[in-house]
Each structure stands twice: as structure tokens, then as C-alpha cells.
Amino acid sequence: MTQANRDELAREAGKHTHHFHGGLRLRHNKKISCQDSVERPPLPDLLIVPLLQHAGDSAEPYVNAGDHVLKGQQIGHCQPCAAIHSPVSGYVEAVENHPISHHSGQQGPCVLIRPDGDERWVELKPVLDWKTADPEQLIGQMQNCGIAGLGGAVFPTHAKARDGRDRKIHTLILNGSECEPYISCDEMLMREQPDKIVLGSRILRRALGAERVVIAIEDQMGAVREALTHAAECAECKSISVVKVTKIYPEGGERQLIQVLTGLEVPAGGRPSDLGMVCQNVATAAAVADAVVEGKPLIERYITVTGNGISHPRNFQALIGTSFSHLVDICGGYTDDVARLVVGGPMMGYPVASDATPVVKASNCILALTQQDIAEPQVEMPCIRCGECARVCPATLLPQQLNLQIRNGLWEQVEEYGLSACIECGCCDFVCPSHIPLVEWFRYGKGQLRKRASETGATGRARQRFENREARLLREKQERAEKMAQRKRMLKDKAKQQDRIRASIERAGNKGRDIPEAEKTNGKSDDT
């Protein structure tokens, strides 16, 4: 395929839908949480706002215990990531470690805020006319308002937008195809706030300098398409199209969605912007609209509280920092047979040890599962190489080979077989008849590869330093030798010159004598 063809296909994103390799058709169990409309829960007694909400370093707190904060006031900051704001007006009770839902572990630094009940906002600074505003100003507003990807990865939106601007984006894809079972917060948001999503997509389009917007939704989301299409009926909305995609897990993955919409694959090690595209979650677009038009920072999000372990599953518009237990209480509490609490969906979600864990920007779903939903702890059997994992792998990897290579520490092979392309969707894990925790091994393998890379980086740097030093010493030695030789030559020359001077003085003194002969002797003395 030529670059021109590829470009053409990329620009036609959503015109035809395509398939990606593998994947699973899962029971989606979404309806149970879509019965009630989305409401804000009553204000909790205490909000726990984690300073670490995504991969990387945690933010620096701006506040100390005892400080009074206003709703929407910035309380945490770190340069490359999204800012953190207070979800309420109230008093900072403490800045301390608390259980959080984060891949890194159980505890993380949090700002504990006790609401004063006034709900007094900080002075909001919206962008006055986004249609004429400088895109850089829009991006800056996203950064100041702490907007981050709400699909789960929490990648700072301003960084993605700035990168997109630099790389000549033509299409913005809004991802509304939440493919994990149970999760319905994006569907509810698209039903209830389609206008805000469309507005956000137009702002993002302007910030990115993109030509078109494709909003991808699942084919089973009944009213959503109508709501979005209706919202997108405006003069400037002609570039927005709503596309239904077939529901196969993990279609909501950025790379899989792009493949479905264009038939193209994001190059290995590359980003969607290599194809001229940027992917954003629909909820992120809504947050952008709030940030730019109203100046509101990201302090609340839609979240699904669901599963057979919850009495009345539903969706909330919850403040960041609300504890899970507060939301579960409003849902009527747990059922008697609840056995596990998970943040996210059943395929990729991670379990939490306590429901004191607070909602963060990444929390799209609180899933309470019963013993029946989850498996009895399974005996892990040896791999029988049945190949089911390879059949379902959306990255067309060979998970069973990778598993073997990682266990045996064959890191060159692991790299060659493309571990880095693994998206950790869990399809292989789910179908494995031997119940091998493949994704766990892949995470471990990725960690080892990173470690190796930094180690070879470090030793490489050390070797470089050593070689540079050796080269420098050698050069200095040569230079010294050179100088020495030069000086010797100069001394000799000097001696010669002095001889010459002496000779000419002699010649001048012995007038009438044979000059050539004198020169001859001089030449002789020079030679010796």
C-alpha cells in the first residue's frame, strides 16, 4: 500500500467498517445499570483526592492541612501531567497516604478534604469565544483545567492535542464504544449530554486543527445514535459523523477502533497521529466543553456502579475523591454474596482491596462481582499449545510462545515476537484452557524489557564515558608529544639560526675569505 493510498483510507475513516483480528463476543450486561437516569450523589463527608492519578510521578500538593479550599481550586501540580483541583469547598484535613486504585500498588498520597457545605466555586475563567480563540489558548485551558483521557488511560489531553497539532492531524476520533461488559457510563453520557459531547468535539477539532470528527458508538446502543446525530445538526457540524461499529471486545481499544474505522493499522511502536488521527474518549470531549466554555476544571465524572454484587446498579455523576463505599451505599449496598470489587470492567479491570478507595479521573466503573461471576481459583496447568490465545489476540501475537520465552528469560526472542505490541486486553487469558495468567506474565515481561533497556542504556552511557575519556587521554598524550616535538624542532631551528647569525658575524669579521666554504662548514655542523 502506498503512502497516498494509506492517507486516503485514513481520511475516509468511518465510511466503511472493517474487522480486526481475533477478539471476543462477550455478554455485555450493560442494561442493568442503565435503568435510572444519572444523578449526582449527596455530598460525602470526606473527599480523598489522590495526587497520583495516572502512570508516572504523582503531583506536588499546593495545600497543607488546615487550609481552606474553594470548589475548583487547584490543589496539585506536576509539569507534564494534568492539574488536580478540589472537588468541593472545604478544609484540607490532611495530606497523607491512603488506599488508591492505581496499578502501582495499594497506597498513594492523597489530599483529604472535609466539605464545608457551601459549594463555593473558585473564580472560573472560561475562554470567551472558543470559535475565534487561538488553538494554543484552548490547549492551555485544557491543561489548566486538568483534562485527561477519561477512557481509562488518563493521558493528559493537552499533551495529546499539542502533539496532534504538531503532526498535522486530519481526523479526530471520539471513542464511544466501551467494549468491556458491564460498563455503561459513556453510553449514559452520550444519551444524556449529546450536545456537550458534540460541542467538546468541535472545540477539540479546532484545538487540533483537524478537518473531521468521527464519533464511534456500538451498534447496540439504541438511542445514542439518534441523540448524537440530532445534537450534531448545525451549520458547522457537517464534518461530524456518527458511526456504528460491531461490538467485539476489545474494539474500544484505540488501535482496534482505528483498524475498524479505516482498515489501517497503527505502525508498531507508533501512534495514531502517524495516520493523521487522534483518539479521544467521548467523556473527555464533554470535559473539554466544560473547561473551555464554562471554565470548569475536571472535578467530576460519570461512573457506573454495577455487577451482581450491587443491589441496585446505576450510573452517577460523582466528584473525584468520593469513596466507592459512599456510592455503593446509595445503590442500596452490596448483595450478600458479593466476593470481589473491581475498578473497570471484568476483562481489564483491577481489583481493589477496600471500598474506601476514592474515585479518580480514570474510574469508569465500580464492579462488584459475586462468587458465581468469578472463577474458583483455578489450578494452572502447563500450556498445551492449543493456539486459542493466538486466535483471539487482537495484536496477532503468539501469546503461548511469548509466555514460554518470558518464563525462560529469552528476552531477544520476546522482543522479536512483539511483546511491546500487547495491549493487555486479556482475551488470551480468558480463553486459555490451562488457566495460565498470561497477561500477568506479559506485564512482568514488559517490566523486564524496560529494565533491560534502561540497564543497557546505563551501561552504554558508562561505556561511552569511558571511551570518551580514553580518547581524550590519548589525544592529550598525542598533543603533548606533538608539542614536545615541535618545541625540539623550534630549539633546533633556533640553534641553527644562532649558528647562522654567528656564521654571518664571522663572515662579516673575516672579509675577503671564501664565503661558500664558510657556508659549507656551517652546513656540515648543522648535519651533525
Added chain:
Amino acid sequence: MTRNFQTSGAPHMPPQTTVATVMLQVLLALVPGVLAYTWFFGPGILIQIMLATVFALIFESLMLRLRGRPLKPFINDYSAVLTAVLFALCIPPLAPWWISCIAMLFAIVFAKHLYGGLGQNVFNPAMVGYVVVLISFPQAMTAWLPPLALAEHGLGLLDSLFTIFSGRVPVEGGWDAITLATPLDTLKTGVESGRMVPEIRNSPIFGDYGGLGWEWVANWFALGGLFLLYKRVISWQVPLAVIGGVILLSLPFWLADPDSNPFPLQHVFSGALVLAAFFIATDPVSGCVSNKGRLIFGAGVAIITLVIRRWGGYPDGVAFAVLLMNMAAPLIDRYTRPRMYGE
């Protein structure tokens, strides 16, 4: 009130299947073929399956204990049972009892556990066991029975048991009275002695395509194979490559010289080819991983089988073909790694 929970890795859903389910599905798929076998050749095969299974389980438990592995999950995975049944389907129905014992010793102890147990064996254990006894005890391994329709003395269950355990045949005339060369054997010796294939095929031991009875057993095995394809326990690449390969490769020989080369479908319906195509060459452990690799693997089995049948010393060569391709599998895998996403 906060509450604490047990944690455990994703996915948080019960697994779709287990190793035992996979093995059981394969065993289930063998049932129609085994019943047809019994119908056409008498109950001897059932006794062989029982014998081989008992020996396989004994060696399996012994090795698990020696290796310090838990007994329960590995005995319950049915992999040893499957090895035993596949082996029993390859030997003459009245072969003496110790044949199973020796074959299972080599299959379970040597081919399986000494290579590291379930999932680690380089060679198909059933075929290792079969080839060991085929080479070591050629006489016992060629005492094949004719289909009951052609048999003067059809042995019942008790007579079969007596024969298998005593080595003597309870009818007048002994072994010679009840055994007959297989169709493939007849064909090979016939062609070697200069007779023409159509003439050889006039013998009543031949059916429409393969051997009388054999072709129907093959049909029922194929039916079981289709069930496995439907259940996605096996993929279509290996059976297609084996059967398609045999047809495609034997066709030019038959077209060039129909008098000394059998019709392609006769190749398919003779010997263990259908059984191998669906149940033996599809063994994932000793086979190839990628789809392209599986096609190559199957085609290799087809080629080697035909070469042995045509030029080799054995009338059927499927077992050797599978073992030789087992050796090649890692190399094939090396060169058929599928293209990764975005590569």
C-alpha cells in the same frame, strides 16, 4: 462502613474451558469411529482401548509421583487416556496384551514425562508408542482381522479376551484362520509382484474407495473430526492439508499410471489417514502454532505418508510421517511467525 475484599488478577470471569474439557471433547469425537470399528471388526478394539488406558494411567501416576507433581489435576486432564485410545486405534484388535504395556511405557514415560510432561513433548506420544511396537514386534503388529462380513470365524468378546491374554486363537487353524492382510498391504505386495491395481482391487477386501469396512470407520472418524472443527478444538488447516495434500499429490501418479497407482480417494480411505488427519496430526503440543505452519505441517505429513506407501517398507506410513513432522515443527514455527499488528 468500609469493607475489604480479596484481590486476584483479571479477567474476572470464569474461564471458558479447561484442558480436561478439550481432551474430553476429542475423546467424545472418537466415539462414532470406535463404534463403527467395533461393528466392522468385532469387540477386540474395545479390549485394546481398556488395556491401553489402564497401562497409560498406571505409568502416568507413577511418573507424576516420581516427578513430585500433584496427581489429581494431571490424571483428571484425560491426556493420558487420549494417548491410550489413539494408540489402541492403530494396532490390530487382537494384539497381545503386553503390546499395550510396552507401547504405553514408551509413550507416557519416554515420549511424555521424560520430555517434561503435559505440553512439553516434542513427539506425539501415541505415535511414539505405536512405532516402537511396530518396529519391535512386526509379527504381532500385522495380525489384522478381516471385516466380520468376510470372516469365517468372527471372535466374540470372550474369545477376543482369551486371544489377547493367551496369544492363542480358540478356533481351528489358529492365527492363519482368522487374520488377513490389510487392503494397503495387499495392494503393496500386489503391485510389487507386478499385478495391476484394478485387478488387485477385485479382491473382496476392497470397498468402494478404500478397504471394506475401513472406509466406513474412516467416515465416522471424519464425522467426529467435523465435530471438533465445529467446536474449534482443532483448526481446519491440518486436516485440509493432510487429506488435500494426499489427493493432490497422488492424482498425477494415478493419472500417469492407473495400473500401478491407486486412485487418490483410495489413499484417503485406507489405513489411518483420516484418523491421523483429524486426531493425530492435529495434536497441538507436538504440532505447529501458526495457521501457515499448520498447513505446512499437514502437507508434510501427506507427502511423507505417500512416499512411504509408494516406496517405503511399510504399507502405511502415517505414524512415521507425523513423527518426522513433529521434529520439523519448531523449525516451521520459527519461519511462519504471523505478522504482528502494525508490523
